[in-house]
Structures are given as structure tokens and as C-alpha cells.
Amino acid sequence: GQNIDQPTEMTATEGAIVQINCTYQTSGFNGLFWYQQHAGEAPTFLSYNVLDGLEEKGRFSSFLSRSKGYSYLLLKELQMKDSASYLCAVPFNAGNMLTFGGGTRLMVKP
Amino acid sequence: ETGVTQTPRHLVMGMTNKKSLKCEQHLGHNAMYWYKQSAKKPLELMFVYSLEERVENNSVPSRFSPECPNSSHLFLHLHTLQPEDSALYLCASSQDHGGPYGYTFGSGTRLTVV
Numbered sequence: 046g047q048n049i050d051q052p053t054e055m056t057a058t059e060g061a062i063v064q065i066n067c068t069y070q071t072s073g074f075n076g077l078f079w080y081q082q083h084a085g086e087a088p089t090f091l092s093y094n095v096l097d098g099l100e101e102k103g104r105f106s107s108f109l110s111r112s113k114g115y116s117y118l119l120l121k122e123l124q125m126k127d128s129a130s131y132l133c134a135v136p137f138n139a140g141n142m143l144t145f146g147g148g149t150r151l152m153v154k155p
Numbered sequence: 156e157t158g159v160t161q162t163p164r165h166l167v168m169g170m171t172n173k174k175s176l177k178c179e180q181h182l183g184h185n186a187m188y189w190y191k192q193s194a195k196k197p198l199e200l201m202f203v204y205s206l207e208e209r210v211e212n213n214s215v216p217s218r219f220s221p222e223c224p225n226s227s228h229l230f231l232h233l234h235t236l237q238p239e240d241s242a243l244y245l246c247a248s249s250q251d252h253g254g255p256y257g258y259t260f261g262s263g264t265r266l267t268v269v
Contacts, residue, residue: 049197078257087159087245087260088198132198141186141249142211143258145198 047071049146051133056152057123065118065149067133078143079107079118080132088132091118120151128153158182161246161261169269170236176264178229178246185251187229188258189221192243204229205251236268 048070057063069077076095080088094100094109094116106119118131130148137144159180168174180187189201203211204223218240220232229246243265247258 080258087262088258089260090257093257134198141251142188142200142203143198144200145190147195147197 047135047137047144049133049135049144051131051146051149053147054150054152056154057120059123059125059153059155061123062119062121063123063151065120065131065151067116067118067146069114069116069133069135069146071114071135071137071144073137074111075136077107077109077116078134079116080134080145082130082132082148084129091131123153125153125155127151159246159248159259159261161244161264163264164262165265165267167267167269168233168236170238172236173232173234175233176231176244176246176266178231178261180227180229180246180248180259180261182248182259184248184259185226186249187223187226188247188249189229189231190245190247192245192263194242198245202231233266236266238268241266241268 051067078093079091081091082088092107094107099106099108104121109116130150132148133146134143162177186205188203191199200213201215202221207223218235222230243263245263246261249258
């Protein structure tokens with residue numbers, strides 16, 4: 046089966062760095078996705094990791110450790126617009142049907 | 156239009172009504188999905204279609220009935236719903252269902268059952 050855990054809520058200050066963790070258990074690993082969802086809007090794709098290590102994309106980076114079943118999303122130079130929910134997801138059935146974690150609601154304060 | 160479009164954005168319906176949600180994608184994708192997003196719960200996969208054939212039905216009650224007439228359109232027909240079915244219903248598409256391709260989501264239909 047699939048099990049994905051991430052913190053429910055986090056608060057950080059504008060300009061700071063925040064790390065959002067995700068642990069997963071899955072039979073057959075086929076990569077891990079991160080999505081961003083602003084309130085009342087569609088989730089949007091942020092990153093995809095299938096190999097161990099850090100993938101950097103501007104202010105956002107995503108890390109994966111397959112042996113530990115662990116990923117994190119790192120957000121640098123936080124801006125108020127980064128206040129959103131961040132969803133961790135893994136495919137199951139060796140296909141593309143994604144199972145999502147409950148999401149981490151990030152609040153950025155001035 | 157580009158991307159994934161869902162209509163209506165908001166829907167209020169009684170428990171005896173019949174309504175349909177519509178999803179349309181203009182990305183040339185072959186797979187489409189329905190997800191349910193309830194407050195404080197993870198996104199739940201409901202249905203998956205690949206090349207207009209249903210490949211996954213995730214134990215969804217029969218009061219939800221999907222239809223995929225072609226690879227660009229996906230419907231969710233609703234009848235005799237319960238108040239606990241109130242949620243945000245998200246449609247998504249991807250290049251294929253058989254590989255790790257990212258989803259493009261629509262903005263969702265906010266459904267309230269009264």
C-alpha cells in the first residue's frame with residue numbers, strides 16, 4: 046500500500062528559508078512529485094525526483110533519499126506569495142496514478 | 156483555451172438532483188483523472204481514463220458515474236448525493252497513465268450538497 050506523511054502546517058518569515066518534509070512508504074518506487082496549491086486554486090507542478098539528491102530550480106529545491114523513503118522541499122528567500130499548501134505525491138501501480146499526502150499549509154508572515 | 160478547464164466552478168445541489176461536472180483539456184494528453192479534495196483530507200483518486208478507457212475505479216460509490224467520450228473531455232455525472240459528498244472535485248490530465256508524468260489540474264468544481 047501507500048502511505049505519505051507531511052506536517053499539517055508550518056509558519057515562516059518573509060525572506061527566510063523553510064524546509065517541508067515528506068516521508069513515504071510505497072511498494073515499487075517510480076519517483077516523487079511536489080505540487081503547490083494556493084487556496085481555491087488548482088495544484089501546480091513544482092518538481093519531480095526519481096534519483097537521490099538535490100534538484101534545484103530557482104528559489105525552490107527538492108531532495109530525495111530513496112533508501113530512507115524521504116523527501117523535502119526547500120524554499121529560499123520566502124515571499125508572501127509562497128503562502129500555500131505544498132503537496133507531496135508518489136505514483137502507484139508502476140504507473141502514473143498519484144497518491145497524495147495531506148499537504149503542508151505554509152503561512153509566510155512579514 | 157489552453158490547459159485544463161472545469162465547469163461549473165461552483166455547484167449547489169439537493170440530494171435528489173442530477174447534475175454533471177465537465178472537464179476539458181487542450182494539451183493533447185491521453186490520460187484524465189477525477190480527484191476529490193475534502194477539507195483536511197488528502198486528495199483522493201476517484202477515476203482514471205487512458206485513451207478513453209477506464210483503467211481505475213477507486214471504490215467510488217455508484218452515485219458518481221464518469222464518462223469519457225474522447226481524450227479531450229471527461230464528465231462526472233452526479234445523482235442522489237449525500238451531504239458528505241460536498242468537496243472540491245478536481246480534474247487532471249497527463250501525457251499518459253503508464254509513466255511518471257506530471258499532472259495538469261483544472262481549477263476544480265466546488266460542490267455543496269444540501
